[in-house]
Amino acid sequence: MFIVLLQIESNLGLRLINTLILIVEQLGKLVYNLQTITKGMAMRVNRCKGTRDLSPEEMMRFRFIEEAFRDCCLKWGYEEVKTPTLEYLHLFTSTGTLTPSMLGKVYSFLDWDGWSGERVVLRPDGTIPVARLYIDSMADKGLAKLFYVTNIFIFEQTGKETRERWQGGAELIGASSPLADVELVILALEVLKKVGLEGVELKLSHVGLIRGLLLELGLSPEEQAKIFAQILDGNVEVLAGIKPGKPELDEALSLLLDLKGKSAGFLRNFKVLFTQNLPELEPPVDNFITIVDLLEALGYNYQIDLTSGRGFEYYTGLIFQFFIGEEKIGGGGRYDALIPLMGGRNVPASGFALYLDPLMSLVKPAALTEPLAQRVLIKAEPEAIEQGFNIASYLREAGYVAEFKLEAQEPANLRWILDVRSKAPLFVLTDQVSQKRFEVQATSEVLRLLGEEDADKDSLA
Amino acid sequence: MLIKIALPKGRLLAETAALLQKAGWGLSGYQEKARLYRLKSTRFPNLVAKVFHEKDIPIQVAIGNYDLGICGLDWIEELLIKYPSSALVKVKDLGYAKGALYMVVSRLGGMSTEEEVRAKEGVVRIASEYPNLAESFALNLRLRQFSIFPLWGGAEVYPPENAELVLIPGRIGEESFDYDLMPITKVLSFGAFLIANKNSWETKEMSEVLASIEDDLPVSKGQPSLAEVAGASEIVGRHFSTQAAEDVVRLALPDGHQQLPTLRLLNKASIQISDYPSLKGNRRPTSNLDGVMIKVIRPQDMPLQVANGNFDMAITGKDWLLDHLYRFPPSPIVELLDLKFGKVKIVAVLSKDLSVSDVYSLRRLSAERHQPLRVASEYVNIADKYARDNHLGMYRVVPTWGASEAFLPEDADLLIENTQTGRTLTRHNLKIIDTLFESTACLIGNANSVSSSSKSERIKSITETLRMAAEGV
Numbered sequence: 001m002f003i004v005l006l007q008i009e010s011n012l013g014l015r016l017i018n019t020l021i022l023i024v025e026q027l028g029k030l031v032y033n034l035q036t037i038t039k040g041m042a043m044r045v046n047r048c049k050g051t052r053d054l055s056p057e058e059m060m061r062f063r064f065i066e067e068a069f070r071d072c073c074l075k076w077g078y079e080e081v082k083t084p085t086l087e088y089l090h091l092f093t094s095t096g097t098l099t100p101s102m103l104g105k106v107y108s109f110l111d112w113d114g115w116s117g118e119r120v121v122l123r124p125d126g127t128i129p130v131a132r133l134y135i136d137s138m139a140d141k142g143l144a145k146l147f148y149v150t151n152i153f154i155f156e157q158t159g160k161e162t163r164e165r166w167q168g169g170a171e172l173i174g175a176s177s178p179l180a181d182v183e184l185v186i187l188a189l190e191v192l193k194k195v196g197l198e199g200v201e202l203k204l205s206h207v208g209l210i211r212g213l214l215l216e217l218g219l220s221p222e223e224q225a226k227i228f229a230q231i232l233d234g235n236v237e238v239l240a241g242i243k244p245g246k247p248e249l250d251e252a253l254s255l256l257l258d259l260k261g262k263s264a265g266f267l268r269n270f271k272v273l274f275t276q277n278l279p280e281l282e283p284p285v286d287n288f289i290t291i292v293d294l295l296e297a298l299g300y301n302y303q304i305d306l307t308s309g310r311g312f313e314y315y316t317g318l319i320f321q322f323f324i325g326e327e328k329i330g331g332g333g334r335y336d337a338l339i340p341l342m343g344g345r346n347v348p349a350s351g352f353a354l355y356l357d358p359l360m361s362l363v364k365p366a367a368l369t370e371p372l373a374q375r376v377l378i379k380a381e382p383e384a385i386e387q388g389f390n391i392a393s394y395l396r397e398a399g400y401v402a403e404f405k406l407e408a409q410e411p412a413n414l415r416w417i418l419d420v421r422s423k424a425p426l427f428v429l430t431d432q433v434s435q436k437r438f439e440v441q442a443t444s445e446v447l448r449l450l451g452e453e454d455a456d457k458d459s460l461a
Numbered sequence: 462m463l464i465k466i467a468l469p470k471g472r473l474l475a476e477t478a479a480l481l482q483k484a485g486w487g488l489s490g491y492q493e494k495a496r497l498y499r500l501k502s503t504r505f506p507n508l509v510a511k512v513f514h515e516k517d518i519p520i521q522v523a524i525g526n527y528d529l530g531i532c533g534l535d536w537i538e539e540l541l542i543k544y545p546s547s548a549l550v551k552v553k554d555l556g557y558a559k560g561a562l563y564m565v566v567s568r569l570g571g572m573s574t575e576e577e578v579r580a581k582e583g584v585v586r587i588a589s590e591y592p593n594l595a596e597s598f599a600l601n602l603r604l605r606q607f608s609i610f611p612l613w614g615g616a617e618v619y620p621p622e623n624a625e626l627v628l629i630p631g632r633i634g635e636e637s638f639d640y641d642l643m644p645i646t647k648v649l650s651f652g653a654f655l656i657a658n659k660n661s662w663e664t665k666e667m668s669e670v671l672a673s674i675e676d677d678l679p680v681s682k683g684q685p686s687l688a689e690v691a692g693a694s695e696i697v698g699r700h701f702s703t704q705a706a707e708d709v710v711r712l713a714l715p716d717g718h719q720q721l722p723t724l725r726l727l728n729k730a731s732i733q734i735s736d737y738p739s740l741k742g743n744r745r746p747t748s749n750l751d752g753v754m755i756k757v758i759r760p761q762d763m764p765l766q767v768a769n770g771n772f773d774m775a776i777t778g779k780d781w782l783l784d785h786l787y788r789f790p791p792s793p794i795v796e797l798l799d800l801k802f803g804k805v806k807i808v809a810v811l812s813k814d815l816s817v818s819d820v821y822s823l824r825r826l827s828a829e830r831h832q833p834l835r836v837a838s839e840y841v842n843i844a845d846k847y848a849r850d851n852h853l854g855m856y857r858v859v860p861t862w863g864a865s866e867a868f869l870p871e872d873a874d875l876l877i878e879n880t881q882t883g884r885t886l887t888r889h890n891l892k893i894i895d896t897l898f899e900s901t902a903c904l905i906g907n908a909n910s911v912s913s914s915s916k917s918e919r920i921k922s923i924t925e926t927l928r929m930a931a932e933g934v
Contacts, residue, residue, distance in 0.1 A: 090605075090606055093599075093600065093603075093604065093605060093606070093607070094605040094606055100600050100601050100603070103600045104597070104600065110788075110789075112788075112789060112790055112791070113789065113791055114789060115765065115768040115769065115785070115788075115789035115791070115792040115793075115794075116608065116768070116769055117586075117608030117609055117610055117769065118608065157545060157546045158546075
């Protein structure tokens with residue numbers, strides 16, 4: 001039953017194609033009149049549960065964020081990569097770095113090649129595939145600064161939230177210093193600033209510190225792993241339920257978990273109080289303090305909240321997350337153990353991802369609010385079609401959007417209409433904004449006029 | 462309002478029948494070998510019952526074909542672990558047919574704890590009739606590399622040669638199993654359960670029917686019904702050394718109704734085989750073939766097992782070979798020999814009440830109706846390909862576990878089924894509208910084994926012997 005139901009899932013694409021083939025065949029054979037078929041289609045073609053379409057307007061928002069993200073990453077010296085949508089499930093289980101709850105939400109199935117039982121997944125995470133790519137083909141480079149814009153797939157039960165999510169991520173592989181973590185935090189904040197977001201909150205936590213505490217609690221490695229997984233799955237209460245044997249630990253726990261710090265002082269206080277009794281906590285606390293000091297010196301605000309986690313066990317050091325109000329719009333952290341766990345060399349790494357889906361609804365790209373000054377609608381007389389095509393191609397070369405009037409309905413939101421005629425005047429240019437009308441004879445004249453009138457010409461959105 | 466209930470055959474039948482008799486339902490014909498699938502209650506005229514393979518019941522109830530169902534908790538959890546949002550309500554533990562699912566290893570396999578399994582190098586193979594529960598176990602144990610082999614049955618014979626772990630049912634507290642198997646952990650305790658469709662539960666008045674069951678709980682009497690799965694007599698069988706020589710050829714022979722014709726063929730080929738078919742269910746017969754290990758497994762499971770190199774050769778049916786190849790075209794499996802016996806036709810079947818008489822009209826019908834066409838079959842991949850190739854529009858394959866003819870017309874629209882004479886189909890008011898292909902028994906081999914230097918000689922010689930026997934030379 002297992003294989004079967006999954007296979008039905010994986011055959012959805014084929015089903016859709018079948019439906020289309022069926023419709024095409026029916027048209028060919030004229031078995032049905034068009035009305036029946038369109039009626040049938042309306043019944044049949046649904047969006048898959050838990051998926052979303054991106055409308056032209058949403059794509060404008062999407063590209064706006066993507067371009068800001070790409071631009072910032074390129075300027076910080078990062079290089080763009082893409083990894084396949086399909087990966088082996090084994091890639092994600094073998095590292096032991098996704099929690100069982102996370103793995104339970106992975107889209108895994110047997111593909112046509114799956115006779116060996118080797119399952120494939122729709123990429124559930126952006127970082128692990130990039131780490132695989134690094135091990136596959138870039139390990140000799142040592143330092144690699146990579147970024148990507150990609151979709152990830154996570155099964156969300158109700159289907160109300162989207163199961164295909166877009167993110168822009170950057171991975172800094174081969175650098176272990178606190179400066180590297182700080183670079184990533186600042187890069188992410190720069191992107192968020194570039195897309196015009198205000199009120200971004202930065203929350204910091206440190207896995208080294210959490211792990212250190214769990215170690216001190218005297219739990220067995222299994223219990224530690226279990227509790228750590230639960231914390232990262234968002235169940236913070238699990239820590240409160242543990243009664244540590246040492247009273248100083250109890251205090252340390254409640255001081256660290258219940259309070260939210262806003263300065264390095266918070267960590268220094270903690271260090272003075274506890275690292276004498278709990279020396280294992282000293283290195284992570286020091287690392288955390290160095291990072292926080294750097295951010296503070298650079299003028300960034302943050303909140304220290306150790307209880308923020310998110311289903312990935314691969315983090316080993318700093319974890320940072322970005323919020324606008326309650327909405328999480330991105331996050332990342334240091335994952336020094338991941339690449340060696342995957343069979344690569346002992347290479348440290350850290351990275352982050354920004355979530356495009358919440359960001360799309362938060363940004364206001366200029367293209368959406370300003371009129372499209374550079375759009376020209378060409379109305380060519382039947383005898384002047386050739387001239388119409390000619391001038392359209394000149395206009396496009398000059399950076400305008402030139403489109404033909406095809407149907408009675410005129411495209412909205414454009415400024416210029418250009419009538420192309422077979423007799424003089426050969427061109428009539430109308431400015432819809434100022435209601436001015438120009439009669440001209442040559443292509444060069446049209447271009448000149450557009451340039452002059454379009455003083456407030458903005459770059460194409 | 463009509464209330465529909467799905468009732469189990471097999472291991473739960475006797476006790477469920479007793480329970481419902483005590484509840485005064487007055488179902489006639491709910492007994493072993495009754496060949497009756499649709500039952501009426503004399504006490505509740507608005508109640509209709511249908512008998513299913515137990516595995517089908519959670520699915521049938523979840524998709525809303527039935528309001529209520531009775532089946533083992535093991536099959537309910539097998540569905541829910543993978544599809545937690547299934548529309549199922551677990552109504553009541555009925556208190557009988559108690560058992561447990563154990564993750565089991567062979568005492569000869571060198572692993573006896575979860576820790577040792579986790580520490581194993583390379584792939585851990587887990588074979589089970591419960592692939593979803595097995596996968597969940599593997600993920601929770603955080604196994605790094607594992608393969609799940611879904612099986613139709615006979616899991617207990619796989620370790621240690623063909624799987625490291627198997628997930629199988631046993632009695633509660635059972636410490637040893639046939640074939641020197643032992644549990645490393647209990648995965649689930651189960652018993653017979655009453656379940657309801659979520660929507661029916663929320664909207665339908667079923668209290669009278671439910672109350673009748675409530676009042677008449679049978680006295681719990683231990684574990685009689687699991688005798689057949691756990692095996693009353695200890696079967697040890699013959700183990701090959703786990704470090705079996707590389708040139709040992711692993712041959713799979715079918716259980717079930719193909720055993721007698723297979724035995725006839727082996728006899729004709731002068732291959733002596735002991736305890737096959739086995740009266741006590743021994744799945745490890747011995748033979749006079751030198752360097753050949755024989756296990757008896759389900760023919761349905763053979764193509765996947767041979768493709769994976771767990772077996773080098775197997776006697777199965779072309780139907781199951783094709784079902785496998787339609788799903789996994791690049792599978793490294795070769796048909797070595799047509800054995801000519803066990804001839805059946807694989808056919809497309811509709812209810813006689815439907816005016817449609819061929820697949821082209823069925824296509825038209827499917828395009829006109831606003832519901833998906835439900836295609837029931839044991840051969841899910843053959844059924845899927847048939848529906849695809851014939852452009853049956855929006856269809857859904859309903860997997861079944863036998864007695865598929867009972868699905869039409871209320872629980873499926875089209876059936877892909879095998880038939881020898883067509884008589885069973887006629888008796889169920891069904892008609893054949895298309896023949897997909899003819900299937901006979903065949904000898905299949907793993908492509909790598911067939912060309913391997915250590916095994917090819919032996920495989921060739923067995924194939925030749927069987928060829929002469931099959932051709933009657």
